[in-house]
Amino acid sequence: MKINFAVFLIAWLCAASTFVCAQGIGGKVTDNRQQPLVGASVYLMKDSVLVKTALADASGMFSFSGVKGGTYHIQVSKVGFVLHKTGLLKPDTSLILTLQPEAKELKEIVVTSRRAFVEQKLDRTVVNVDALISNAGATALDVLEKSPGVLIDQSGAISLKGKGGVKIYIDDKPTYLSGSELENYLRSLASSAIDQIELMSNPPARYDAAGNGGVINIRLKRNKSKGFNGGLNLSYAQGSYAKTNNGMNFTYRYNKINLFGNFSYNVNNGFNDLDINRHFLTNEGLPDYDFLQNSFIRRKSGSYNAKVGLDYYFSEKSTFGVVVNGLLNPGNVNTLNKSSFINRAGYIDSTIVALNRQENRFRNGSLNLNYRHRFEKEGQEITFDADYLRYQNNIDQSFDNTGSLPDGGITTNELLTGHLPSNIRIWSGKTDYAHPFSDGFKLESGLKSSYTQTDNVAAYFLTQGGKTTPDYGKTNHFIYKERISAGYLNLNKSWKRISVQLGLRFENTRSDAHQLGNIERPDSAFQRSYNGLFPTAYFEYKLDSTGTHSINLNYGRRIDRPYYEDLNPFLSPLDKFTYYTGNPFLRPAYTNNLELSYTFKNITAAFNYSKTKDEVNETIEIVDGIYYSRPGNLGQIVVKGASVDAGFDLAKWFNFHLYGSLTNIHTTSQFYTGLLNTQGTFVFVRPVFKFNLPSDWTAQLDAGYQSKVTNAQFVASARGKINAAMTKRFSPSLSLSLVGNDLFYTFKNAGDINNLANVKANFLNRSDTRTVVLSLNYRFGQAITGLRKHNANGAESEKNRVKN
Template sequence: MKLKFVTFLVACLFIASISLTAQTISGKISDATQKPLEGASVYLMQDAILVKTALADAEGRFLFDKLKEGNYRINITMIGFASYKSELLKPDAVVTIVLQPVSKELNEVVVTTKKQFVEQKIDRTVINVDALISNAGSTALDVLEKSPGVTVEQNGVISLKGKGGVKIFIDDKPTYLSGADLENYLRSLSSATVDQIELMSNPPAKYDAAGNGGVINIRLKRNKAKGFNGGINVSYIQGKYSKTNNGLNFTYRNNNINVFGNVSFNVANGFSDLDINRHFFDEDGHPTSDFLQNSFIRRISTSNNVKLGFDYYLGKKDIFGMVINGLSNVGDVNTLNKSRLFNVSGILDSTIVAVNKENRNFKNGGINFNYRHQYNDKGRELTADLDYLRYQTRSKQSFDNTGYLLDNSVSSHDLLTGNLPSNINIWSAKTDYTHPLSNGVKLETGLKSSFTETDNIADYFYTVDNVTTPDYNKTNHFIYKEQINAGYLNASKDWKRFAVQLGLRFENTVSNGHQLGNIQKPDSTFKRNYNGLFPTFYIQYKLDTAGNQTIGFDYGRRIDRPYYEDLNPFLSPLDKFTYYTGNPFLRPSYTDNLELTHTWKNITTTLSYNKTKDDVNETIEIVNGIYYSRPGNLGTVTVKGISVDGSFDLTKWLNFHLFVRATNIHTNSTFYTGALNTQGTFYFIRPILQFKLQKGWTAQLDGSYQSKVTNAQFIASSRGRVNMAVTKKLSPSATLSLVGNDLFYTFRNAGEINNLANTKANYLNLSDTRTVVLSFNYRFGKAISNLRKHNANGAESEQNRVKN
């Protein structure tokens, strides 16, 4: 009731105050002949910090709105012209700027603006990837791991501000992936192709409501300058094993055509050294036996990732575009597994050696058609997207198990082989409409419908004494179909010191699953049909006229639908004693998110509260000594946290960035062994020191530390690492970087597993985290003159719709 009253009161203030207007700085850019310079890059600076960016339109005009009081400068760059830096400007200034021509080669243009590593907006945190030099030569997954509030576990699970269930988007489009598939996909993206990462713990209504932990949107690079421009990055990584990450991005713009692309080529070569120890007890708590297991897992894969697209300008107001995506990841996973069984006296009883092999071929292809119509130059526009995506996995497995007695004589031998083809087809259509009103209110609305079909087959065979028979306990065929229909409405308004954004999204979900079974197991089906309303609300108030202090509050409701992989009931063995399996009975979970933020200059403090019903999490059950890992619904999970994020220019040559967070996780649920009621607080800190040295040298020292984490069944031990990087600017277009990651090899995944029937378990997992990266980056481009005048924003204007 209190929340409804607060929402009603804010809505009244919102409506009552719409006549106020925001402050702006605007201008026009031309050359010496008074010809407008369309596509010039305009940077709004305040105290040497980049505040906003814009592109000059067909008339050479630009506009920065919603500005607070203070002094600003404008920096302008354009290929073929000398860079420009204005005098100090006040809000409401209107300027006319004439750029002077120079050589049109890009390597003679030096951009001196400095992007912040972290930018705070009303509904998201923006990470500028190139601002952190240790990102050079890495992958998109590595970049995520260094972002404030983001943690990436060694099993590929991504958390944001201590909360799992995060959905990953690429250029505002969901990846529809999870687990190992998502991990492989993000590792195939070179950091050189990534421009920004947007962290949204409470996304606006425009985004799908899926993801209790929020949305992470990865924006790929797309050069906006005219002509042929781009960049190339090659890198060599040496850890215990060598690997490479390489990326290319380019754009060609001329007249009414814009062609762009991103290409990545990666060779992954790593390992996991995993120890799992299980200690068994009787009903009275007396030890009965021990099971100690080591798995040395070698992973080698090659990835090729391509994104190509074009925009065609039908006129000044209409743009048609097409984007094609393709990914191929081919690799092998070879595991040497040694399990030792000890009796009640601690004496070795027997040993089982398993040689496991998996050959995996993962492919993803997609095509997007998009259209945008601009009604005017004030932001009123209509967009439409049609998408088709296909994911295809082909996996062949073999598990060769040999048992040895104490005298090393062979007691048993068997071979389990598996063939696991999987296909996912996704069709999606959506349209969005934006309508700014004359009083500064911005209305957004849209519709979306998507249909997904997954087809998973598992064929397993046992070979014992040269006799091969089907293993019907693991063999099956699972088909899952899901349709989601959605619509949303969003309204926002900025005043001089007050900003509000309200949104409401409706989603209808219809799904059905069919497990076809086999000659020993009957088939089964399930159907679900449910609706949901998902409100979002943001409010921001400047405590002083200069805007140095800002306070904000936001609320949102989210849903987390089970991953397709998690609904698949198949058994997937790691060895004879360890199985992973899905759960077709998973229910969607719902989360209420609340955040209170305070910003003082470059320091942001955030208080957060999240409560989830039917949270989906990994659960471990031991039955007759067999270890089963499956996703399950936990009753309620409450996450509370406080974080501080700040950036400080200690001197002209030294910048210090610090992120600190304390998080409390409380889980209360029924469980296999009875009640599960766990609670714990953990701390996370990530400091970054950046040194700007002379003669084009830059250095960076950063690290992270996370204390012990209690989450449901698991207690993860503390861990941390230290990284170091140095770069040399060889020319305005070329940069050489040397990066050292996890210098002291302290980033180790260890912990305990609780709430097991008459069992205690712990684990330790080491991987190839200590690496040295040598990376070379080169930017290229050439300006083109006498271009046809057309709208310069193109399809990339989507990223500018959210208010600063």
């Protein structure tokens, strides 16, 4: 495989160096934030005479083909921006044109156009975080929950347009986390550090194929300014418990050096009040006995998050960069668990009280080295990235279980302790090459190779009657190694009314797993190797010359590899009757996605369809009264949906945004209890009302409602919440916000668990969602344009599969 990859690399580099450009003038139009300016008017002039005109497409690209010899200049205009004029140009030229927003000074206050809350692109939906003032003082998880089409379930799993398996990226770099650690990380990231959220249900080929539900890319703020500048956000939240979320970002630019960073400190102080009720039946379907369980889970953690980077500009064309990331997240979880057995007569038969304690010490660090070289032709560039990441998690657990009879007599008293160290190392390298042609075509290609090694240990000891012995049934040691090699091609072209983007990605995966045994359990091991081709296609047709009406169609195939921890057959207890365990026999899941959308001004209506084979999902099995939660492959899941996203400026002082969707999920699979065949349709609505008031006051009211959701084995009850916010801007750099979340405390997770053998089960989970947040935001520095921005490292999807 190493020889094949080397041959592939050499062939690719040779091909990249042999491109030949045709005659023409073309390029890209962007704003001062380097975002494409869709619909900008581009005029080709010769001696002050208009020769040709063009409109910038969804990627900001334009081109003039068949240009004869001589010299020309270009003018670019768009409403809200200053007219841009170039110097003299010759044919066979490609360039990037940056337009500055129009601004006027009135009593020392600069007024510019507002950023829309949601923007639609050819291959993604972009959410501007600061446009929603209730995001002030919030966390990244809160911001995601308010984004169009994003749902977060009772276990913290994130879905997009009804599909799970979503991968979370930060600045085009994967978080490499999942489960509770991803949830904790997103809670540690302050919303004040976030600039945009990109929602990609069908990502282009340059992204790893992993993630059946797509990719959510969180772009952090990076000030483009000379000297030292940045932003500071301080917030205090009060619910049942106090919390705080603080962040700072900065940039220092001097000569050939650009230093930047983001820091955040978070105190997460909350609870979960969880009821799980299991009603056991006889073989004839009659009531037998009940097992009623309440867990009050008290969580405390303090997160320290840091990112520091340095760019060094060797020349106008070449830049070297280094980025260091670090996360320290110590915390503890104390759970009081009360379980009661109720006999057929309705009386308590016995009770178990468990005092569970867990201390976590999670930390990770990463190093990225990157190099970018721009060629003479504008838009032609090559980049290289090398990454090393390490994750360490040490968990100490104790489960003190006491069983008693109704008369107070003690039946059992035992203490289970566990030590669970986990280490994950990831090495990755990638290179990308982009080549624009003068006729408007642009070709992108790339190669990537990654290697991951995980080492997980679980050592459990049981104390009964004053005697402590190893618990070999739960003790384990699991080692997993994986290599992924990939290459892709992506081609795009825009005409006056048609834009096309086609991509193809190839990935080879080789894995090696080893479960070490003990005196009671034998060794086991497995190896796998598989290949995959993942095509993507995007088509846009503008129904009129201005692009007011347009139709988009896109298709993509994706893969979801199991999380590393889900492959680990560890048995982790919540109490002596409830266990979470992994599944080393999980297979990768494959999904085909298709979406058709129509856009009229700020209104987009979309229809989506996806079909997934072998989706990895949580499954519940009850054996001899013991509740086991483990990941499993579900045979087939079909998701069909329709959505509307619309924004309206109803008055100068009043803006209204609405996102609504209708989604049907149909699951069929062989299951523990036979055939699993479930289907349900749910509605999701999220309106946002924004009021611009006198004296620089802004008010906002937003809400979210989700009807009952049927997904595989679970039926989640309807839920919703209402939020309100008020902001006072004292100056262009200083503002104060007051936010109220879940005002009526209606955002609770409840539902039923189906397809259990002779058992009916339901759950209700209440958490600290009703909060009041006071947030202070301060910005300093002066914005400039033209800074280099490196957004992609080589460790793409592996990071998202870390689960602790």
